[in-house]
Amino acid sequence: MENHDHTALIKKLLACVEACENCATACLNEQEVKPMVRCISLDRDCADICSQAARLLERRSEIAHQYLVLCEEICHMCAEECGMHDHEHCQRCAAACRECAEACHxxxxPITQD
Structure with missing residues (x-):
């Protein structure tokens, strides 16, 4: 892996993790949780994947840049779902996910197999 400074990207990934965790927790506290099930599920997946991406970048893993393809995908999915809800926490999460997806992109x- 190339020896680039990934500080800014890691900050975006961790900001996305925080936004997703906050969104999932807030969704669980909504009066009507059932309509929020997909949002909560994607929030949790996105937080886990972005967290792992940050760890891979920190340790300069050979697969870190390939893993960002998956990270970009889950961020797009989460942003789309959160963006459909009017709750402030969902809108903040959607914005963080969009920003993270762009940074990952x-x-x-590309994912390669040798």
Whole structure:
């Protein structure tokens, strides 16, 4: 893996993790939780995947830049779902996910198998 400074990307990933965790927790506290099930599920997946991406970048893993392809995908999915809800926490999460997806897109490399 190339020796780039990934500080800004890691910050975006961790900001996305925080937004997703906050959104999932807030969704669980809504009066009507059932309509929020997909949102909560994607929030949790996105938080886990972004957290793992940050760890891979921190340790300069050989697969880190390939893993960002998956990260970009889940961020798009989560942003789309959260964006459909009017709750402030969902809108903040959607914005963080969109920003993270863009950052991942700028840094990822295609998945290859040798």
């Amino acid at each position: 700028e840094h990822h490399q």
